[in-house]
Amino acid sequence: MTTAPGERAPSFDPVAAMASRIEDGDQLGALTLAQELHPAQLAEAFAGVDREVTDLLVQRLTPGELGASLTYLEPHYREDLLVGLEPDRIASVLEHVADDVATDIVQELPEGIGSAVMAAIPLRQQHAIDALMEHDEESAGGRMTGQLIAILPDRLAGEAIEDLRSIQPDATQPFYVYIRDAEGRLGGVVNLRSLVLAASDTPVAELAVTDVVSVSASTDQEEAARLLKRYKLLSLPVVDDDGHLLGALTADDLIDVLEDEATEDMFRQVGVHEDEDLRSVRRSIRFRLPWLMVNLLTVLLAAVVVAAFEDTVAQVAVLAAFLPVVAGQGGNTGIQTLTVVVRSLAVGRLAGRNLWRVVLHEAATGLVNGVVIGAAVGVAAWLWQGNTTLGFVVGVALAVNMLVGVIAGVLIPMGLQRFRQDPALSAGIWLTTATDVLGFLVFLSLATLLVHAIG
Amino acid sequence: MTTAPGERAPSFDPVAAMASRIEDGDQLGALTLAQELHPAQLAEAFAGVDREVTDLLVQRLTPGELGASLTYLEPHYREDLLVGLEPDRIASVLEHVADDVATDIVQELPEGIGSAVMAAIPLRQQHAIDALMEHDEESAGGRMTGQLIAILPDRLAGEAIEDLRSIQPDATQPFYVYIRDAEGRLGGVVNLRSLVLAASDTPVAELAVTDVVSVSASTDQEEAARLLKRYKLLSLPVVDDDGHLLGALTADDLIDVLEDEATEDMFRQVGVHEDEDLRSVRRSIRFRLPWLMVNLLTVLLAAVVVAAFEDTVAQVAVLAAFLPVVAGQGGNTGIQTLTVVVRSLAVGRLAGRNLWRVVLHEAATGLVNGVVIGAAVGVAAWLWQGNTTLGFVVGVALAVNMLVGVIAGVLIPMGLQRFRQDPALSAGIWLTTATDVLGFLVFLSLATLLVHAIG
Incomplete structure (x- = not known):
């Protein structure tokens, strides 16, 4: 097995590695390790080590390093991690996470801190978060990202690629290009690969799948996840009642949904709650x-x-x-x-x-x-x-x-x-x-x- | 909710729709419906209707229509569906499914039929299936697809895109371009989006992530699925012990693995087996x-x-x-x-x-x-x-x-x-x-x- 980024061996345990440096009083070593880890491993370390260690790391890591790991951290740990920081610092961390994750975090923060953070983040993200907050957290609308690539239906493949190069879209929704008409209605979806492989003068509309499987913003996240699994999709667009494209869900989010639902079902059968926490x-x-x-x-x-x-x-x-x-x-x-x-x-x-x-x-x-x-x-x-x-x-x-x-x-x-x-x-x-x-x-x-x- | 392809309403039930046409003696209607359904819905119909209906459909649908639905059908139904057909017809159906699915099907068929089918399929696919058969069915090697896009590390972004256009790779592995050196070793991975958005004269090596998370062919499929989930990936390359790129796993396969494992765990706890079947x-x-x-x-x-x-x-x-x-x-x-x-x-x-x-x-x-x-x-x-x-x-x-x-x-x-x-x-x-x-x-x-x- 080729080792994963920052991983020393298949059995490498980031929590134990971090804990042993702290026990040796080697704070600098702990910090260096945190910077070397893959964000997913740093998230594991955050979830597993003691409070004083996370406090140290959260104070000393850059907003970018913290933001990257938040994506991989389970939701109920995120708020815990950030709650002691200044609103300005939280805001600068949130600039480095996707809008849907940022929205979850702002909603989890205590009222006063949440609004102070909102005031400190850039206007674009404020609007995005406001829009996402309108939806239930467990609905497709609450889970989606608005950061996607959309083009008008009358472009040619070559033009579309030039458009993308010049816009350099800030998309967390990586591999589909959505076709959206002048009124903002979803008209189809083009696989980025077809777009790249097509002759430059092919109309985008010819490459598009127009019978798109999509969900409404109010659809329950589990139903959306089932649909994604049923049709073996990597992404699922979210539309409003008039068919306007609002955002999209990705497979990595929905994998979590499916696994959480399975855990929830196992737990509920025996009267255990999935929000239980080792610390309480x-x-x-x-x-x-x-x-x-x-x-x-x-x-x-x-x-x-x-x-x-x-x-x-x-x-x-x-x-x-x-x-x-x-x-x-x-x-x-x-x-x-x-x-x-x-x-x-x-x-x-x-x-x-x-x-x-x-x-x-x-x-x-x-x-x-x-x-x-x-x-x-x-x-x-x-x-x-x-x-x-x-x-x-x-x-x-x-x-x-x-x-x-x-x-x-x-x-x-x-x-x-x-x-x-x-x-x-x-x-x-x-x-x-x-x-x-x-x-x-x-x-x-x-x-x-x-x-x-x-x- | 925008309706899914071929779907009349959110509550549309392909099994019931198919069954009602058969009960009315409307065989042509049943066939027409099968052709209109999304392959995922056709697969549901196959799993739910009676034997005589599947026999009718399997005889009358085109190899392409059948092949598309096999991808969505649960493994133990696939063999059932095909076993009555001529080996030549099975072979022509298999040309329309991904190599890993074709391999599973050939392995599930009775010995004599399996080898007759193998003899009838194109040489490229024969080789691919032989290679996949070397691996355990539940390992990364048994689950991977060899149909991926790989380029040499010394290309520029523009050249790489031209290469892809001229080769028109037959990839089921859609959104990553793997960097493979002259010896076939995995050197990195480039997100197709970065490749498209980069200036044409950017060396591909500059766009690549070189610290790739990968698995060996013998890795258990559940471990691979956990890795994919942990790092929120949509795809995971599979390498041999010397780091040669063999193939890749995709998120849609691994979603099934995670959900099957959850089901298996629930069932085993109470002495039920996941291979039980309503028919026995x-x-x-x-x-x-x-x-x-x-x-x-x-x-x-x-x-x-x-x-x-x-x-x-x-x-x-x-x-x-x-x-x-x-x-x-x-x-x-x-x-x-x-x-x-x-x-x-x-x-x-x-x-x-x-x-x-x-x-x-x-x-x-x-x-x-x-x-x-x-x-x-x-x-x-x-x-x-x-x-x-x-x-x-x-x-x-x-x-x-x-x-x-x-x-x-x-x-x-x-x-x-x-x-x-x-x-x-x-x-x-x-x-x-x-x-x-x-x-x-x-x-x-x-x-x-x-x-x-x-x-």
Whole structure:
């Protein structure tokens, strides 16, 4: 592997390298290292080292060096990094980042500092930031860059290239040239490569794709990311309701969106929040405790069911040993189905006719697995406790509960989706409630019915 | 939203549209629709409609139309689609797809058909496919395209553009021009935009970034995708051990890699396999049943623990009602920690000093949540059953088990990672084993010790 810029070896760890210089009291060495690192590595160092080190670096690096690394830093670290600086210095750093990143930072800064920073930045960027601020942060409009290349539809390829050379556009949107008519409406897009390879006298309109895939400014960023992935694009133009070109989204931003959404889905399923932060235990507790409390209520419901059969359990105490087996396997097989369904919904792979195929597929899989596991446990229970009826009761309850699990695993996320709730958020809680309560009910009812043969 | 190519409305569903034409017996209509759709939409239709429809379309569409849609189709559908065609026709379709996609398809086809297809494709593509086949399918070498633009380092910008115009390179790697010396070694990369905007007499070497981030052909595709994301690149060159340029990876391929890895991680955690297929219940059972069996063994272990306290349960049957509460909350809080740790490991966010910060953070969070939930349940149990000692036993057992959960949630994935096991695969099973067994042990031991005060 050719080493990356500033990287000494594939396993080079910028955080550790920075920390060891600081521990040696070598502040100058730390600063020199920061200047040698690739901005992406400097961003990692910022995210990983202690506060006093970032304070030192932020004071001593140039605005250009700081600005470059901000692009690579996760959003919630950016504000932290800058908040102690003078507004003038923050403004000079922001000149070195793309407008969409600058907008995010200004919005994250405390009110007073944010407006002081805005007053100190160049007019062009002020206007750009004002325009971006009108859009929701998580929408296409909030994520887009306005720094793109656009030309009129009546130019020839050679003229267009001359135009670009003379304008030297300040574009972060690197490889597409948008065709925008005199009213500012998006008319097409030309791949920069086609423009370069075409004969100079080819009309630009001939090179353009006119059926452009685009999104409106209010489109959710995840939907935009899905569209980009679906059509394998590297960039996606953003237009207003009348088709005027406002800006464009790039693949590197949307990769982050897709990965953040996957993390968010994994976290939400277990009541963890993606904005948790290693530096605040209180914050983690605030996010996680409510989910545990809701879970507690549902598990107490299951406890009430068991308590209702107290007499049966008092007669045959060993029934208690099979409670976690019945509930656990029903929950496990249900979670398998739930995970498939929730993920398929998230990546947009469940639509129309597929729905019924999924239901049938999962029901068939659950039925077979339920019968196999139910039979295995039934036989095990019979051999262990020397009681055929107990084996029968455990086996049947298990098979039934596993079928309950897969059916709940399909219906719960589908139902949540139908009622416009996020299926990732609470589906797991409802599922285990169903498998706990119904599992105990079936198992203990059957045991009560046959208690004379088990006891 | 400007509609996408061939799209009638944002909610347009190509699968449903295709299916309705077939149901009406309108085969010509179905074919016409297929020709009007964007290749990405045609791919969705292929994935969603019945076999007889795909057979019809595959027979009647042109090789170019078919080839375009293959790029967008998920790998395991591609082989299915083509396998019934004559090798000559498959070969003519493959001429319309990128070399890396063609390589995947040839590898997926049954042996005899694959070699007949290889014999029928043009020599240039044969060589390209042979070269790509040398690499593992999931490595950078297996994913790369060799169709890129490369120039010698001593050219001027204007000359380079003239070169490109006269060669008209067949590149799927659109926006970077690689600098390759006479021995074929990668010397740098020039952004096509810089090349276009530069004065014609600027040496290309002056425009080039020479510290190129690259990967070796044997690099795992996920590692390559992480690198691309980390440095916010749209493309990543692939080199051999001597630095010779072999090909390049593009962002659109690697977006798929990142999303597939996320799906895989979610699925593996619950014993589902990403290669499951709606059309085969047997396959789903084969993947899921073993995981359920392993889980069964661990939950039977928990059952043995409970059975060991049969006498205590016989004396105080209501203890059974609290078993799911103690096990459930310990497991839930542990899963929260586990999810954070597994995901942080997957996205490479846990390294060096961060490890201890995570352990401390999770232990503190778990301790507070454990005490709060333990106290709440203890009080609830006391009020419900009118027994202080029972409340005390339930509360203490819960708090202890929740602490067990968070500690296991950090240590288990870390340990699996240390022993080079995939933390996503089995961490959940070990975790619930720990919280079930230890939870029951603590709860029932304590209850046995104080049974005279509870009973």
